[in-house]
Amino acid sequence: MALKASNINVGDTYAEEICRNLSRTQIVQYAGVSGDYNPLHSDEIYTTEIAGYPSIFAHGMLSMGMTGKMLTNFVGDGRLKSYGVRFTSQVFPGATLTATATITSIRQEAGEHLADIEISTTDETGNEVIKGQASAILDA
Amino acid sequence: MAFINPPGLPIERGKVHEFANSIGAEEPLYHDEEAAKAAGLPSVVAPPTYTSAQAFFGEKNAPNMFKDLDLDLRFVLHGGQEFIYERPVFAGEVLTAVPGEVVASTKEGKRGGSMKIFDTFTDYKNQDGEVVMRVKNTLLQTAGVVKE
Numbered sequence: 228m229a230l231k232a233s234n235i236n237v238g239d240t241y242a243e244e245i246c247r248n249l250s251r252t253q254i255v256q257y258a259g260v261s262g263d264y265n266p267l268h269s270d271e272i273y274t275t276e277i278a279g280y281p282s283i284f285a286h287g288m289l290s291m292g293m294t295g296k297m298l299t300n301f302v303g304d305g306r307l308k309s310y311g312v313r314f315t316s317q318v319f320p321g322a323t324l325t326a327t328a329t330i331t332s333i334r335q336e337a338g339e340h341l342a343d344i345e346i347s348t349t350d351e352t353g354n355e356v357i358k359g360q361a362s363a364i365l366d367a
Numbered sequence: 368m369a370f371i372n373p374p375g376l377p378i379e380r381g382k383v384h385e386f387a388n389s390i391g392a393e394e395p396l397y398h399d400e401e402a403a404k405a406a407g408l409p410s411v412v413a414p415p416t417y418t419s420a421q422a423f424f425g426e427k428n429a430p431n432m433f434k435d436l437d438l439d440l441r442f443v444l445h446g447g448q449e450f451i452y453e454r455p456v457f458a459g460e461v462l463t464a465v466p467g468e469v470v471a472s473t474k475e476g477k478r479g480g481s482m483k484i485f486d487t488f489t490d491y492k493n494q495d496g497e498v499v500m501r502v503k504n505t506l507l508q509t510a511g512v513v514k515e
Contacts, residue, residue: 311449
């Protein structure tokens with residue numbers, strides 16, 4: 228599945244719920260798979276009593292990975308030229324996240340059709356946790 | 368626990384499958400080699416942020432990096448991450464992380480007081496020396512716990 232340049236317009240959006248009621252188990256699963264054992268993501272006692280946060284929180288890269296799932300469902304696999312984000316808020320267990328892509332420009336470069344995409348991922352209260360951008364190759 | 372870092376970063380089918388599960392991605396091209404081959408691909412494709420799952424497979428693991436940069440683990444947050452893709456990465460390839468520069472700066476943050484910012488640049492080359500991906504990782508060290 229890939230987007231066609233002739234089928235999309237600037238301003239088109241695509242959104243997906245990328246996690247519902249994020250579990251501590253999934254955060255631990257991501258820690259194990261990624262090898263990122265920073266205790267802020269898995270050790271409640273360290274995180275609350277030593278670092279002083281309200282609870283453990285998700286790896287930014289877990290939120291970026293889940294947001295990337297929305298992106299590849301939208302533009303297709305192997306289509307991304309770039310994907311960058313800023314982590315604007317922490318994501319705590321129980322979060323329900325929705326990722327949204329908005330087409331900001333459609334252009335041609337070196338014979339390729341490309342779309343520039345703005346990305347925003349928000350939690351169930353509307354608080355933005357990821358702000359980013361991507362560009363992807365389109366079919367002609 | 369041990370944190371041994373052998374050279375090379377093998378992209379492995381089982382690891383790609385586990386990674387896709389951890390981000391909740393059900394796409395068959397991440398999990399099923401037969402489906403990937405039927406789609407004309409050499410093997411399963413790595414999801415876009417997959418190399419971060421092996422960032423600690425490189426020459427420097429996270430505890431060492433925090434120590435080298437003199438960071439306080441309690442107050443380090445991941446500020447941002449950017450990937451530039453030359454092409455998709457498939458299971459069976461062996462990548463090497465080529466560390467680039469580390470750029471340090473400071474900024475007055477709205478929520479976390481004075482922040483130290485570290486931008487780390489890494490290129491990923493494959494077994495043929497071809498750069499397949501460039502990555503910029505931004506770490507922040509806040510003055511204290513960031514309040515919502």
